[in-house]
Amino acid sequence: MIEPDRTEWQVRCAFNAFCKRVLKNEAINIYNERRQQQSKEMTFSDLTPQEENQLYTLDKHYEGGEEHSFQVAGMKITSKLLAEALRTLPKEKRITVLLYYFFNMSDVEIAQHFDIPRSTIQYRRTSSFERLKRFLEEHADEWDD
Template sequence: MIEPDRTEWQVRCAFNAFCKLVLKNEAINIYNKRKQRQAKEMTISDLTPQEKNQIYTLDKQYEGEDGEFFQVAGKKITPQLLAEALRNLPIEKRKTVLLYYFFDKSDIEIAELLEIPRSTVQYRRTSSFKRLKRFLEEHADDWDD
């Protein structure tokens, strides 16, 4: 076995001591940060009922007296308008959208079910969105009921 010369050995020892010191200081920093964070944190069970009510909000998506609707970008979208937009899609695109969003099917499952390539399913879904968006933008303001 070849013995390292004295200066190389001293360099190794100094580097070893430096590494140990860095790791020790990093562990101390982590410990201190964790302690500070725990001092600021509070469990949900420790909150008062008033504080618990402040940590969440409910969206008021549906409004209106006559019927339900929701607003997107200042446009009033009713369930009837959305149903009409879906009815205006070609049947194969409508099937794809309904299977994907209402029956939680993946593109692969839809492709197997309809016996078409997966890429066709993706194309139908994305192009359907464009058509639905365009229809809703055009008819949202003048749709009553």
Template sequence: MNEPVRTQWQIRCAFNGYCKRALKNEAANAHRDTKRQQLREVTFSDLSPQEENQLYTNDRYFADDEAEQSFCVAGKEITAKLLAEALHSLPEEKRNAVLLYYFFDMSDAEIAELYAIPRSTVQYRRTSSFELLKRYLEERAYD
């Protein structure tokens, strides 16, 4: 098997042809896949009301206003309204520290950086808030 000796130019041309064919085939595959996907797509305006209702759910956990929003701890009934009142009774800087730490998952260092105060101050505000919340809830919680 005598193969003809190929020049550098011929090898480059053969490789370029191979690359162009590969790119052309990939473009055809992408175009075909896009067309196939477009045939299955439906716009929101074309959906029936039943199909629209399948796209979302409503959380009805707290649907019964006061009944499900309360819980008992150590023989005391605490409602969401009472807890909100307790949080509102805190001074603003302490309330912010508690809310950012527990509801926004921020660390003491992140909160300190946000308010440009020492980290230990944030920790003090947060921990001292618990004592205030405890007293407020003990005084007002239903037995």
């Protein structure tokens, strides 16, 4: 009876040694892979300005050249003038105008988004439209630059 217990003990020891060897070798492999990966990586602070510039692009569609404008009722409307007109609106009215005209949301959808009555949205939109109209009429000739 002593002999089978001893064999079982030897098998356990051999299996234990095998598992330890596998884990040790796997840890070494992971360490080597990480070291290789770190040797290939570079921090942003180590990049040269030329390499940094290769990481992004800029939309140059409106850069330089002539500014886009259009004539309406004898007035020249530029993108700068239109942007300034929108900036004069209070935040709530500006958001309402942008959601309605540029995101094609209805008054009901905007009202649900802000959890306020639809009539409030309609009032904000129409009063904003009148305010924008007055601003553009008053300042259209001043923004020719």
